[in-house]
Amino acid sequence: MAKVLMKGNEALAEAAIRAGCRAFYGYPITPQNEVPSYMAQNLPERGGVYLQAESEVSAINMVYGAAGCGVRVMTSSSSPGLSLKMEGISYIAAAELPCVIVNVMRCGPGLGGIHPGQGDYFQAVKGGGHGDYRLIVLAPASVQEMADLTFEAFDLADKWRNPVMILADGLLGQMMEPVKFSQKEPLAVEKPWATTGARGRRPNTVNTLDIVPESLERRNYALADKYSRIAQSETRWQEYKTEDADLLLAAYGTSARVARSAVDMARAEGLKVGLIRPISLWPFPSEPFERHHGKEFLVVEMSMGQLVEDVRLAVNGQGTVHFHNRLGGMVPTPREVLVKIKDILLGGEGQ
Amino acid sequence: MPKGRVLIEVERCKECRLCVNACPFGVLRISERINSRGFHPVEAAVPEKCTGCTLCAIMCPDVVITVERAS
Amino acid sequence: MKQVFQRPESLTDVQMHYCPGCTHGIIHRLVAEAIDDLGVRESAIGVASVGCSVFAYDYFNCDMQQAAHGRAPAVATGIKRVLPDRIVFTYQGDGDLASIGMAEIVHAAARGENITVVFINNAIYGMTSGQMAPTTLLGQKTTTTPQGRSIEANGYPIRVSELLATLDGAAYIERVSTHDPKHVRQAGRAIKKAFQTQLEGRGFALVEVLSTCSVNWGMTPQEALDWMRDNMVPYYPLGVYKDSARKEEAAHD
Numbered sequence: 001m002a003k004v005l006m007k008g009n010e011a012l013a014e015a016a017i018r019a020g021c022r023a024f025y026g027y028p029i030t031p032q033n034e035v036p037s038y039m040a041q042n043l044p045e046r047g048g049v050y051l052q053a054e055s056e057v058s059a060i061n062m063v064y065g066a067a068g069c070g071v072r073v074m075t076s077s078s079s080p081g082l083s084l085k086m087e088g089i090s091y092i093a094a095a096e097l098p099c100v101i102v103n104v105m106r107c108g109p110g111l112g113g114i115h116p117g118q119g120d121y122f123q124a125v126k127g128g129g130h131g132d133y134r135l136i137v138l139a140p141a142s143v144q145e146m147a148d149l150t151f152e153a154f155d156l157a158d159k160w161r162n163p164v165m166i167l168a169d170g171l172l173g174q175m176m177e178p179v180k181f182s183q184k185e186p187l188a189v190e191k192p193w194a195t196t197g198a199r200g201r202r203p204n205t206v207n208t209l210d211i212v213p214e215s216l217e218r219r220n221y222a223l224a225d226k227y228s229r230i231a232q233s234e235t236r237w238q239e240y241k242t243e244d245a246d247l248l249l250a251a252y253g254t255s256a257r258v259a260r261s262a263v264d265m266a267r268a269e270g271l272k273v274g275l276i277r278p279i280s281l282w283p284f285p286s287e288p289f290e291r292h293h294g295k296e297f298l299v300v301e302m303s304m305g306q307l308v309e310d311v312r313l314a315v316n317g318q319g320t321v322h323f324h325n326r327l328g329g330m331v332p333t334p335r336e337v338l339v340k341i342k343d344i345l346l347g348g349e350g351q
Numbered sequence: 352m353p354k355g356r357v358l359i360e361v362e363r364c365k366e367c368r369l370c371v372n373a374c375p376f377g378v379l380r381i382s383e384r385i386n387s388r389g390f391h392p393v394e395a396a397v398p399e400k401c402t403g404c405t406l407c408a409i410m411c412p413d414v415v416i417t418v419e420r421a422s
Numbered sequence: 423m424k425q426v427f428q429r430p431e432s433l434t435d436v437q438m439h440y441c442p443g444c445t446h447g448i449i450h451r452l453v454a455e456a457i458d459d460l461g462v463r464e465s466a467i468g469v470a471s472v473g474c475s476v477f478a479y480d481y482f483n484c485d486m487q488q489a490a491h492g493r494a495p496a497v498a499t500g501i502k503r504v505l506p507d508r509i510v511f512t513y514q515g516d517g518d519l520a521s522i523g524m525a526e527i528v529h530a531a532a533r534g535e536n537i538t539v540v541f542i543n544n545a546i547y548g549m550t551s552g553q554m555a556p557t558t559l560l561g562q563k564t565t566t567t568p569q570g571r572s573i574e575a576n577g578y579p580i581r582v583s584e585l586l587a588t589l590d591g592a593a594y595i596e597r598v599s600t601h602d603p604k605h606v607r608q609a610g611r612a613i614k615k616a617f618q619t620q621l622e623g624r625g626f627a628l629v630e631v632l633s634t635c636s637v638n639w640g641m642t643p644q645e646a647l648d649w650m651r652d653n654m655v656p657y658y659p660l661g662v663y664k665d666s667a668r669k670e671e672a673a674h675d
Contacts (some may be wrong), residue, residue, distance in 0.1 A: 065500025367443030412447025
């Protein structure tokens, strides 16, 4: 299958359709608009349903309804829209409904801007809605990954009966790169729990209310158990030139692309630098950080410092964790990261 | 032989009296007994006057009353 | 003796938690009877809202989903769009539908979403112990309008049926009451017609059912029915506010 030059948002939408997504409920917000318009253009003629809801709040609740019927369903939005979806996402996680939720992040807070940002990390991985729940959060760093991770997200959602979030940003969404689409068959999963009409069976109920503490606690522990099993088998990351590295960069998404260039530039100057790139932000990949205890670390983010906290937790005091960031939609440059690398390795500048 | 008959699931009755008020023939009344919920369930005081008109059952919020009518 | 009135099959055997005399129970029965009469129990998917009727998923004997407060019309839309041949209905109170969920119900109606909405108007928030709702009458005392609802502070109660009837997507809208057997029977007919509207694929159908809340109104169940008749019905006139079927017939005549 030949490679196609495509925008990240459109590659993501195409991959979703190929993964068997049969319903998309969206709402306009920059910089993810190509996703709903691609779906509006392509989903109906390929056996799916497209609907623009009256708000992101309604859209996520439409997802709840369709997911409760066992249909592969997706929604996408950008940062402010995700804030509106938080209650619905908590419900979906509590009801253990499989679906894919895309956040093409933009800079914030408030209305912020329409340029890329990574300020929704906490919201995505720590649970921006109420109560204890987790989303499997996957962070693409290329148009190819926008497609591949979205395609896989649907299988993960069904496999674990859990919502999966694709955490991208405006740069990944808007840029074009060659992409090849997976030929894999989507995972087929039985959904006897789905509300499809109680024909020849007892009625099914999709519900998150439980006012009996003993049984709600059991539900919570069951979720906790599922989350630990997910962590054991779905954690994923990529390491680049880390084997002999004295300094490990840590970054995801667009920041990882920049960090990778900085690693190459540093290596060209004989500096032993590597990159750990989390792909699953939840479950967080602690192992590569533990394996490099005692080294120096430099986290690169487009936020005030969110991923850096999880890196500090993983490093657990066994090494200094430095931090470099840009905000407001500014994207860090490899050159400025290289300056920081030299400060750390050569300048002896502490954190 | 009365024209109709009401069957009452006394454990479900919440003594709201709507059936008593709806019955045009004064068939029903609140009993002295107490059910497991602590309510005095309704009972047919004058069953022979029942015509099976179902007005009581129509007003019962807990669907406690089944009605039969002589065929 | 022949049985002439019994529990409908589409009601489960679970004892309802509603307060003594609460007309929610009557309306649940009417919905279940409509589903039985139309023979659609096995293809029905109900959406319970948040309020006293949040436990409706325990009471209706069909597939149910429990929606976030105000979002039942969106959940129902999400279901109906992917399962268009199922019979999808919501059961919502006035706080759920006319306050936090107003955008959802207006847009579901504007889209002509082919669902059936059973809207319970009891002029108060019941489950949370008696606060003012969008349909609370002027002068009506609640825990959040202790001196009685005033225009200056709280504006006017909303007539939802009239509001939604202005939307072309609405195919059938009727307001009914439950204050006596005659009106309960009429409510039953309206609810059945609203499900029929969906079966015929005509679009959005809603029945607004005036209902009591004796505990939070501070009355006996019978006093509440009478208060509803004497105070709510005048402000919320009963009747059919939209019926695309009749309009069609008129067009043919």
